[in-house]
Amino acid sequence: MHILIIGAAGMLGRKLTQRLVRDGATDALTLADVVPPETPAGFTGTATCLAADLSAPGTAAQLIAGRPDVIFHFAAIVSGEAEAEFEKGYRINLDGTWALFEAIRQAHLADGYFPRVVFASSIAVVGAPLPFPIPDDFHTTPLTSYGTQKAISELLLADYTRHGFFDGIGIRLPTICIRPGVPNKAASGFFSNILREPLVGQPAVLPVPDTIRHWHTSPRSAVGFMIHAATMDTAAIGPRRNLSMPGLSATVGEQIEALRRVAGDKAVALIRREPDPFITRMCESWAPGFEATRARALGFTAEDSFDDIIRVHVEDELGGTL
């Protein structure tokens, strides 16, 4: 099984690679990103690691030259950057994705190539005002260029799949929590920061009220979505190829109470409230949660409680103990 991961150097790309290697799911990996991904430790198959800009002419054709059986496409610039740099956002997040789909179509027309394509979409395809929970058939009216680019990519994926050029699935990822690593500049970073930092005795800033409700899943579940999308029987999906994934809807207050149960009052005391009206307004426009009825029926699963999300982090990032 030859697997191509585009965006392999990112957090999810690396975790997916590790999981595929650990599971023995692949004997050939092509790993691409704007910076060259690392060869995965312990992998005994063939690994090809490439620095590649998907939107550059010819790059997509080059990436699929070895005709990978499964393609995971994570590559994107993030929401804030796509909003601030309009042209760059469309080039990377839309032109790049379309170039990939076009390269596959050309290969399909040339030699019948027909890979499974798993596309990382986002809950940013919906925009406020939003119901709670958001039903599967809710319209995509994004309020960011990033969300627009993801929504357009979803439409292309469904149409190329309908025409039989490849077997595509779009995975609308919830916000990943607890995101490992160091605090980043993303406006949504605090959802992870207020758990990850206190778990290791570090302070964290909470810029929004405890009542803010959002939609979360662990990195482990997100990787699980990708694996399931790559291996499931796609006949059951039908032509609506983009699926809102299951996740956990929780308020910030519920996150904090889960932290208290897992790590105690001392951890919670490390959260410093510094209300930020700008971030609060942004959060109020974000998705509070989805029904994800179709995805659950198709076998996608996620955590049922924030305690579980924190335990996953402790197991996967902190060696299993606090």
Added chain:
Amino acid sequence: MHILIIGAAGMLGRKLTQRLVRDGATDALTLADVVPPETPAGFTGTATCLAADLSAPGTAAQLIAGRPDVIFHFAAIVSGEAEAEFEKGYRINLDGTWALFEAIRQAHLADGYFPRVVFASSIAVVGAPLPFPIPDDFHTTPLTSYGTQKAISELLLADYTRHGFFDGIGIRLPTICIRPGVPNKAASGFFSNILREPLVGQPAVLPVPDTIRHWHTSPRSAVGFMIHAATMDTAAIGPRRNLSMPGLSATVGEQIEALRRVAGDKAVALIRREPDPFITRMCESWAPGFEATRARALGFTAEDSFDDIIRVHVEDELGGTL
């Protein structure tokens, strides 16, 4: 008021041009299409008629060189052609539209140009299975490349508008009925044929059962939508810039009974039933009708009965009498 109409040689483009001239709404018209549009009869202002392929490099910039205040964009290849000719469909229906939006953005960045842009979208942005009526917040999961291209254009329009590059509105047109002219090859043509032909004593073929329900509006109402979109206060719309227009939901049987009331049994007797399972299956996947709550609240209006739709045809196409 300088007005640009792209797709001006088509049925709606010509009717819109006539209406604008009749109303004295414009002193400068730029009319573009793949074939050069005719200079409108009786127009005393400046008319520039151009043969133009919007998807060709530089064409969009040329079309807006005179900085029209309002741009109507109708240009598209039809559903059947976009499905059969995949590359051509994306080139004309998506690249062309995107090129127009990009040319306006460049002009905006250069000199603050900020036109009203009225985009003719389609009910083909939704795909079966469909509820009846279809709510305004129903997702766009098109089952044709044409519908995909319209849905993507809607997303681009909303994002470019949100960024302040132009003031855009997408108008999801119902099926136009009664379409004037001669019977065409469109699979939906019979909805008009079974009324238009018997009204002038000609036979018409009905390929589907009387129970098929669909969503209609007259050419006059469609032109009315465009005029209203061009002149309304857009502040009331908010960021969800694509609107399902009001229309009339009717079964084929209800169409026929309206024909009987307006033109008698003799007209109805000219309809010959020749069931076509292929066309019937297609029709069953089409939109049966929309709530169009937002568009109605924003002042868009359409016919309340098929008798009215037939009377509009008699007035506008047959000189007012049978």
